Amino acid sequence: MPSAIRRAVYVLALTGVASLAGCSGGVLKQQHEYEEELYLDLDGSATLNLNASVPALVALRGVDLPLDPRARLDRLRVRQLFEQTGADVAVTVSRRDGRRFVHVRIDVEDVRQLPKLAPFAWSTYRFDRRDDVLEYRQAVGAPAGKDVGNVGWDGTELVGFKMHLPSEILYENADGNVQRGNILEWEQPLTARLAGEPLQLEAHIATESILYQTLLLFGTTIVAAAATFGLAVWWVARRGRGAKMAESHP
Numbered sequence: 001m002p003s004a005i006r007r008a009v010y011v012l013a014l015t016g017v018a019s020l021a022g023c024s025g026g027v028l029k030q031q032h033e034y035e036e037e038l039y040l041d042l043d044g045s046a047t048l049n050l051n052a053s054v055p056a057l058v059a060l061r062g063v064d065l066p067l068d069p070r071a072r073l074d075r076l077r078v079r080q081l082f083e084q085t086g087a088d089v090a091v092t093v094s095r096r097d098g099r100r101f102v103h104v105r106i107d108v109e110d111v112r113q114l115p116k117l118a119p120f121a122w123s124t125y126r127f128d129r130r131d132d133v134l135e136y137r138q139a140v141g142a143p144a145g146k147d148v149g150n151v152g153w154d155g156t157e158l159v160g161f162k163m164h165l166p167s168e169i170l171y172e173n174a175d176g177n178v179q180r181g182n183i184l185e186w187e188q189p190l191t192a193r194l195a196g197e198p199l200q201l202e203a204h205i206a207t208e209s210i211l212y213q214t215l216l217l218f219g220t221t222i223v224a225a226a227a228t229f230g231l232a233v234w235w236v237a238r239r240g241r242g243a244k245m246a247e248s249h250p
Helices: 004-019 054-061 076-081 112-118 190-194 211-249
Strands: 034-042 046-053 088-096 099-108 123-130 132-140 158-164 167-172 183-189 199-209
Touching: 034 054, 034 190, 046 054, 046 112, 054 099, 054 190, 076 088, 076 099, 076 123, 099 112, 112 123, 158 190, 158 199, 183 190, 183 199
Parallel strands: 034 158
Antiparallel strands: 034 046, 046 099, 088 099, 123 132, 132 199, 158 183, 167 199
């Protein structure tokens, strides 16, 4: 399971989503009506952040939540939709564009456990090791297709699937949509997702974490610097002894 520090970072990120618009390079980025953001570890454990409007969650996943933005949204009820044995769940709520949004964080010991939770049963997950490569595959299936009526959508809404990977990406089918080196993102128009257009997510990564590689490089650099410094001290000391010997034997 992720560390307590990592969980705290996720909670801060989750609450930040509730109030801030995503920006990239100073340009306002259109926010998603529904987004699954997956943080994957090399051992297969994962944290999944779900950020979705209530209408999108009802339409795509068929959950029983009130569509009226003035109605009280019971966090316990939302939490119960995602709970299962072995999953750690946290829930926050917000409002945007006249619609209520839910923000759910789920920790699982194995990413392949996610389909056991009804809201994520539309996807199949594979996480396999082949030689020195870890292969992740996710196939997102058909939505529930529940009618939500007029909830203020104008046809420009997006659905997103984002992955934060712990090591070097060797292959991905995100059409080059790579952010900060190890973050992948797939997007679909909400209309396409509601129509059930297929979506396949695939990424192959190295078996050593970026942190491990960075620490190894850092350690190697320190050792090399120490060796260079030691050699310089030895050389200066040797020259000093040579000069003293020359002075004592004119």
